[in-house]
Amino acid sequence: MTEARTSQHYTFGHGLLEGHPPPSREVLTVWLDQRHIKRDERLEIASMEDGSGWRMVAKDDMDLGELICAIPKTSLLSHKTSSLPPLPDLPPEVLDSRSLNCYTILHLSLCLLHEFRLGTDSPFYGYLQALPREVIGLPLFWNMEEIGGQDGKLGRRWLKGTEVERELERRSQQSLSFGDLKAFYAATSPHLPPTPAHPAPSPFLAYLHCFALISSRAFMTDIYHLIALCPFADILNHSSSSTSHTSMMADDFVCHICGSLAPCQHDITDANGVPYRLAHLGEREIERIGREEDSVDMRVERPVVKGEEVWNCYGEGLGDAKLLVEWGFISGDFAGEGLTWNMEDLGLDRVGAMLGDDTSGKEDEDEEAKLERCWFVVESVGTTYERNLDRRKVIVNNDEEDDEDEEERLLCPPSEQDGRLLNLDQSGRLSTNIFGFLWLDQSLALPCSNSNADSNAERQAASLGKKGRSRSESDKDADDIAAQQTSRTEFGLDELEQELSSIVRSIEALEHAWSVLDGPESSNSGSGHRVDLASEHSTDATAGQERSTSSVVLDDRTKKVVERIKVILRSRLEGLHRSELSDEELFELKDNLKPTERYQDMAMTISINERVLLRSALERWEQL
Numbered sequence: 001m002t003e004a005r006t007s008q009h010y011t012f013g014h015g016l017l018e019g020h021p022p023p024s025r026e027v028l029t030v031w032l033d034q035r036h037i038k039r040d041e042r043l044e045i046a047s048m049e050d051g052s053g054w055r056m057v058a059k060d061d062m063d064l065g066e067l068i069c070a071i072p073k074t075s076l077l078s079h080k081t082s083s084l085p086p087l088p089d090l091p092p093e094v095l096d097s098r099s100l101n102c103y104t105i106l107h108l109s110l111c112l113l114h115e116f117r118l119g120t121d122s123p124f125y126g127y128l129q130a131l132p133r134e135v136i137g138l139p140l141f142w143n144m145e146e147i148g149g150q151d152g153k154l155g156r157r158w159l160k161g162t163e164v165e166r167e168l169e170r171r172s173q174q175s176l177s178f179g180d181l182k183a184f185y186a187a188t189s190p191h192l193p194p195t196p197a198h199p200a201p202s203p204f205l206a207y208l209h210c211f212a213l214i215s216s217r218a219f220m221t222d223i224y225h226l227i228a229l230c231p232f233a234d235i236l237n238h239s240s241s242s243t244s245h246t247s248m249m250a251d252d253f254v255c256h257i258c259g260s261l262a263p264c265q266h267d268i269t270d271a272n273g274v275p276y277r278l279a280h281l282g283e284r285e286i287e288r289i290g291r292e293e294d295s296v297d298m299r300v301e302r303p304v305v306k307g308e309e310v311w312n313c314y315g316e317g318l319g320d321a322k323l324l325v326e327w328g329f330i331s332g333d334f335a336g337e338g339l340t341w342n343m344e345d346l347g348l349d350r351v352g353a354m355l356g357d358d359t360s361g362k363e364d365e366d367e368e369a370k371l372e373r374c375w376f377v378v379e380s381v382g383t384t385y386e387r388n389l390d391r392r393k394v395i396v397n398n399d400e401e402d403d404e405d406e407e408e409r410l411l412c413p414p415s416e417q418d419g420r421l422l423n424l425d426q427s428g429r430l431s432t433n434i435f436g437f438l439w440l441d442q443s444l445a446l447p448c449s450n451s452n453a454d455s456n457a458e459r460q461a462a463s464l465g466k467k468g469r470s471r472s473e474s475d476k477d478a479d480d481i482a483a484q485q486t487s488r489t490e491f492g493l494d495e496l497e498q499e500l501s502s503i504v505r506s507i508e509a510l511e512h513a514w515s516v517l518d519g520p521e522s523s524n525s526g527s528g529h530r531v532d533l534a535s536e537h538s539t540d541a542t543a544g545q546e547r548s549t550s551s552v553v554l555d556d557r558t559k560k561v562v563e564r565i566k567v568i569l570r571s572r573l574e575g576l577h578r579s580e581l582s583d584e585e586l587f588e589l590k591d592n593l594k595p596t597e598r599y600q601d602m603a604m605t606i607s608i609n610e611r612v613l614l615r616s617a618l619e620r621w622e623q624l
């Protein structure tokens with residue numbers, strides 16, 4: 001059976017495989033067999049329901065541990081297996097600041113382009129012909145007329161202020177901006193060997209096509225091949241980790257010189273003659289890797305039912321922003337870390353000031369060391385918070401109700417993926433990392449004089465409120481900070497440790513106050529509900545415990561942190577495109593999009609989801 005991804009022949013402006021027959025599963029299957037790529041025969045390549053690509057479906061049940069596929073590493077398409085000759089030294093402005101990861105992506109995209117240009121002469125042709133021919137519309141390209149058109153331009157506007165914009169900024173910091181791609185291709189395209197079908201360098205669009213394929217299909221394999229295309233395995237679509245059936249596995253402790261997994265001539269061995277890179281393995285394992293061919297494997301990690309699509313997990317906790325930027329689609333799974341901030345966004349970019357700068361008694365300490373001292377406290381806050389949550393779970397026997405209760409909290413422990421993330425999680429809970437830093441900034445930014453106090457308050461105002469707060473508000477902030485100052489202290493590690501217990505107490509008071517507001521007897525369903533935190537005596541029955549709330553009083557520092565959190569959330573909301581629109585107006589706009597306006601649709605979905613999340617979080621903090 002020869003089935004095309006679509007029936008027409010392709011001309012997509014990049015000029016690659018032009019005039020070739022459409023992608024064929026049959027040609028792919030023959031090639032996979034020739035390259036000894038093992039697949040379970042119960043698996044079938046099928047079309048996606050919306051016709052936008054291929055997917056893997058199981059024709060029968062598959063059990064835990066069964067092999068889905070095994071791809072010999074010699075059949076991966078990596079910078080080591082491609083026939084692109086080594087590049088000459090690149091000019092420093094192209095190479096200088098690039099990390100190895102970034103260079104590997106840019107270089108592998110060029111390798112792929114070279115294989116495409118070879119056409120049927122490429123040893124990878126059977127695989128290449130099965131890849132999507134249309135350029136995958138990563139947001140990085142949406143402003144480019146040939147790829148994004150009008151839809152892309154309008155879509156980019158909806159990305160304003162969203163996590164996608166942040167993700168693009170992160171990529172840019174890793175030297176993976178549109179300009180970086182352009183510069184890399186300008187420097188390397190003259191070195192592409194001419195081929196019969198492509199005697200001259202290919203257009204930039206061809207390189208972008210290859211870059212998007214690498215971004216959306218290549219996986220990290222080992223320290224020799226690094227990022228590589230894994231034929232067959234890359235047909236599986238993504239689902240978040242809890243619903244996926246499998247993930248990619250490879251032994252990555254290979255020799256970095258020749259790629260051998262088994263002991264080789266380049267190895268340095270320990271006293272027992274075992275290569276250091278294999279020292280963590282048992283004798284039997286070492287014997288096994290000497291016998292077997294090294295491969296990238298996928299096994300069933302969650303049983304697959306007959307007729308089901310087999311889902312891969314491209315990475316733990318991938319949210320829609322990352323999926324859109326790197327893979328060009330959104331899942332709507334509400335996976336990932338929610339919304340993120342960096343220190344600057346939070347007005348915390350001058351840690352020196354946060355620590356009392358020249359009065360710290362550690363004038364010669366660099367910013368990094370100061371920041372580390374703050375992290376010491378903030379991370380301890382997270383650990384303590386998590387431990388208290390666990391303890392509470394044990395007390396209430398960890399039932400479902402308690403999980404729901406937990407999601408309704410104001411704060412959440414730091415992300416498991418990245419312990420230093422400053423985020424608002426998908427349940428609208430603010431990370432204790434943000435709270436901790438805001439607390440430290442509030443309590444430690446002790447000004448030397450009123451003029452310093454002024455500049456500190458101005459700094460916060462400028463960073464937090466994009467529209468800027470009025471001068472009188474800044475003055476008031478500065479006065480408050482100055483009023484709090486009773487004595488000047490050297491803030492060393494000991495002092496920071498003392499801060500820990502204050503922050504934990506502040507969080508406990510806040511959560512307690514919130515549980516009173518959010519508890520069943522408070523009938524806190526509508527907005528505008530208020531509880532007099534300082535005077536009422538009530539009980540919190542949500543956890544099956546009696547808790548006196550007679551002493552829920554938020555101290556001044558806590559109140560100030562709460563105020564800053566509200567400013568941060570409001571400012572993020574106001575930074576979104578068309579932030580003045582109501583949810584109804586937004587949904588109406590989205591519903592009126594044409595089916596072809598896919599980029600706008602994805603961007604609006606993300607923007608709307610972020611609004612909803614921010615509003616729900618803001619509502620909680622405003623009720624305090």
Ligand SMILES: C[S@@+](CC[C@H](N)C(=O)[O-])C[C@H]1O[C@@H](n2cnc3c(N)ncnc32)[C@H](O)[C@@H]1O
Pocket residue numbers: 048052053054055132136216217234235236237238239327328329330331
């Ligand atoms: C590794 S490939 C997967 C195979 C691809 N569907 C194909 O046609 O060859 C990754 C691409 O598949 C698509 N994709 C993967 N998971 C998806 C999902 N859950 N929903 C929609 N598209 C998905 C995206 O276009 C993504 O860039």
